[in-house]
Amino acid sequence: MSHCVMNPYLVLGVPVQADDQTIRRAYLEAIKQATPEKNPDRFKAVSEAYERIKDESSRCKYELFHQESPGASPLDTVLRHLRMAAKPKPMSMETMKEFLHTCSKM
C-alpha cells in the first residue's frame, strides 16, 4: 500500500458541502489546538488536509482524482478513522461492568 492519507474533511471536521470560509475557520481552529510544538503530527495532517480542500478548485480535484487510501487495510482504516474522529464517550456503568466481566473470561 502506498501513502495513506485520511479524508481531509474528516481531519478538519467539516462536512463535504462546507464552503471556503467554513473550511478556513476549521483549519485555524485546528492549528490553534495542535501547534507544531505541541502536536507536530496533527499539525502536519491538518495543514495537508487544508491544502487539499482550501478552495473550490482544490476540492473538485480532490474529489475527482485523489488516489490516496485512508488506510493500509480495512481494519487499519477503521482504527485510523477512530483515532482521528472525536473521542468516544465513556461506557455506561452497566456496559463497563459487562465489558469487564467479558475481559475476565478472556
Added chain:
Amino acid sequence: MKLKKAFAFFRQLGQWYSMAEAVSNSSQSGLPPSIVAAEQRAREYLAQSKWRKAREQVKPLVKLDRARFLPMLIEANMGLAREMVAKGHVAEARQVLAYLATIAPREQLVGLEVDILGRSDDSKDFLGRFATVLISPAGNLAEAERVRLADQVVLAFASLPAGHPAETSLGPQLRGIHEALQAVSRQEWDRVPELLRTIPHRSPFSHWAVFIKGLTAFHTADAERATRFFGSLPAESVPEKASRSYLLLANGTGLPLNKPRLAEAILEGACRLAIQPGVAGLLLRAEQLWQAGRHGDSYRALRNSLGQFPSDGADWLGSVSEFYFQAPYGMSFAQRGEYLDFFHDLQSRGPAKNRIEEMQMLRLFALNEGPEANSGDLRSHWEGFLSIHDQVRKSSSCFKSIAYTWLGQQLARNQGSSSFGMRLYPDRMWDAEGACDCLEKAKQLDPRNLPAHLQLVKVYETLNRKSERNRLLDEMAEQYPEEKLVLLENARGCIERKAFTKALELLERARLVDQLDPAALEMLVSTRRQLARQHFEQRRLDKARRTLEPLEGLLTDQADDLLRSRWTAWLRRGLLERLHGDVAQGQALLEQARAASPHAAAFLLFAHLSHRVYTRQADSPFLAELKAELAREPSAAWGVLLLRIIGYWDNTQDKQPLGVESGMLRKYLKAAAKAPCSRAEAKGIVELCGSEEFKDSASGFIRARLRHDPKDPLFRLFQHMLNPTWEYDPDEDRRKLQSILEEAQRRGEQEVIQKLQGLIRRLDHPPRDPLDDIDFAGPDDWEEPPDFEDGLPANLMGDVPELAEIMEMLANASESEISAFKKSRPKGMPEFVVDMLVESAKKGGLPRPFPPFPAPPPKPLPEPRPPAPRVPRRPPEENPNQGRLF
C-alpha cells in the same frame, strides 16, 4: 482390507519411530526406554493442552518415580480444572480441586480456588476464605494470584458486608474503585482523583486505580498519558485486558491477529466503545480476507452484512468504503487487475447496491482504464460517474469543467503504436474529435478554466487546425490579458506564423508578468534575433540593427551560454552584417567574437554552423580553418563545448543535417580520448554523447578512464549502461550493479550511489507496463499488419539504441544464422518484422525511410483505415534500465 493393512503399517511405523526416539533419550537419562517414551508422550499432551490424556499418561509414572512425575500430574490436573471453570463446569472443577488438595501444596492452589469461587454464587464462602488473604501482606499468594484475587473481588462486590473482618481495610478501597468507575461513566472527571485517593499505593486494588486514571486520560484526549497508565498494568489482569481495547483506539496497537478469539474480544471492546457493538467479528473477517489477498471477498463480506455499506458519510463506514475504492491505486498491477475484475463482475451481475457504489465503481473504472481500452468505454464510465455525482452531490460547473478537461486530456493523449521499439504508425491521438468535444464543453462549463483552453490549443495544433487554434489564442488573449502561459502560447503561435513583431510584444508582456521566467527570456532573445535576421535578409539594415540593440541588456558574460553569451551574439551579428550589410563592420564583429570566444575551435564551429543556417549551404568560409584547428590539439575540455555547440544547432528550428560536422567531431574526440584528461572532463563528454552516433566516442573515454582506474564506479556504471548484453539477465545485472555500488559506497560517491540505487530499485520493481499482462501468443491477439499503402513512416524505428547492433549482426549473418534468428525471435514478434530487418540490413542501413510501396489497384469502395494492431508487450529480456543514464 487393504486399507486396514495400510493403517496397521503406519501405526507400526509410528511405534518404531517412538521406540527409536525413546531408546535414544533413555541412553541419556538412564531410565528404561518405555518410561522415557511415556514421559515424552505426557509432555506432548501437556504442551497441546490435552489435560485428560496427560493425566492418564502420568498417573502410572508417578507410582514409579513420584519426585520426578508429580509436578506433571499437578500441572495436568490444574489445567483440567481451569478448562472446566472456563466451560462453566464448576462442580466438576471442585472435584478436581479436591483431588489436587491431596497432592499439591496449598499455596499453589489459591489461584485456582479463586477462579472456581469467582464463578460460584457462594459469595460468602468466597469472602470468608479469600478476602482476608488480601489483607495479610505475608500471605502465601504469588503476585499474579493476588492480582487475580483482587480482580475477582472487584468484579464480584461493590462493597463488603458490615462486620466482615476485611471490611475496615478493604471496604473503602472497593467502594472507591466502584465510585470512580461510576464517575468516569458520568464524565465527572474532577471527582475521579478524589475517589482514587482512598486506594493506597500498596493496595491489592492499586492496578485498578491505575486503570481508572488511564480511562480518565483517554477520555480527556491525553493519549500519551493513557498509554503510559495502561502500559503499566500487570499482565493478564482484568484491567490490563480491558485496557487493550482503549490502547487500540489510542494508538492502534495491541491487536493480536494471530489469536483470533482474543483479537475479536479486544476489537469488540473498541467497537462497543466507539462504533457499535457486534461488528468486530465482521471487521476481522474482512481484514483476514484482505490480508490473504482476497480483496474482492473482503469487500463482499462487508457489502453483504452491513446495510449502509458502501457509504460516503463522515463516519467509520464512509472511511472504510473510501478505503475499498481507493486501495487499488496502491496495489501491484496484477492485484489491481484482479480487483477491478471483481467490480466489473459485480456490475455485470446486477444493479449496484446503492448510488455510492455505482458512482465509485464508475470512477474506479475510468481512472484505471489502460492504454488498450476503448475511448468510448472511458467516456461512458466517466460521464456515468459525473451524472451520478450530480444527482448525489449536486456537482458545480467548476467540478464538471475540471472533469471534462481531464477527459479531454485523456482522449488527446498519443496512441503511438510501438512494437519492439519500432513505431508502426506515426503517433496519433486516441480520440481527437472526442478530445475537442470534451475540452470545448469544459470551456463552456467554466470559462475561467485555463488548463482546458491551453489543452485545446495543443489539440488544435496537433490536428493542424491552425485557424481554430489562432482564433482560440486570440480569444484567450482577450480573456487572460495578463496570464503568462497564454502570452507565451500566443507568442509561440506568432513566431510560427513569422509574426515576430507581435510575438515580441507578447513576450515583453510575459516578461513583465514574470521577470524570472527563463522561458520567456530565452524566447525573447531568440525572437528578436529572428526578426533582425528577417530585416537583414530584406535589406532593412537600420531596422535590423535597431531590433538587435535591446538585446545588449540581456547578454551574459558566461561563455558557455550559447544563446545569450556576448561572443555568440557578436558572431551572429557579424555574420549577418557580412552577408547582408556592412562587410567591414561584420568582419570587425567577427574578430571581436573570436577574441572573446573561449576557444578557437568553438568559435569556428559556431561560426560555421551559423553560416550554414543563414545561407542554407553545406559549406562555409570557416570549414577549412575549423578542420585544421580540430586537428591541432584535441582535448576533452574543449570537446565538451564542441559537443554542446553541435547539440545546440541540432535543436534549432532551422536545423541542418550535421553529418559532416559530427564526423569531424567524432574524429576529434577519438584523438582527445587518447590524450590525458580529468575525470570530470571525461564524465562531461560521456554524458553528452547520448546519441547513437557518438556512442563510440563515449566508449573511448570510458575505456581510457578505466585503464587509469579499473574500479572507478562512475565509469564502470557508464560502461554497463552503454554496453547492455544482448541476452538480458536481470540477476547478472543486479550482481554487477551491486558490485559497482559497493565500490561507490566505499568511495562515498553520492551521485553514483543514488543512480545505482535507483537502477537496482527499478530492477527489483520494474516500471509497470500494462502490456505485460496481455498474452500475445493467443490466436486472437495478432491482427493483420498494416499494408503501408503510403510507404512506411519516416520515424519507423524510433530511438532504439540496440538496433544498430542488430542490423550489423544481420548484415553479416549467414542464411543459417538468419534462420536461427527467426526461430529465436521474441515471443509474439511476427516473422515479417524479421524479414524487413534482414532486407534492410543487407542493403546496408536502417530501414529509414522506406520507399513507398507500389500503389494498390483501385478499390471499389474506400476501405477504412485498419485498426491499430494490438501492441505486443515488451519482450521479457528487455533491460528496463537500458540507456536511462543518458
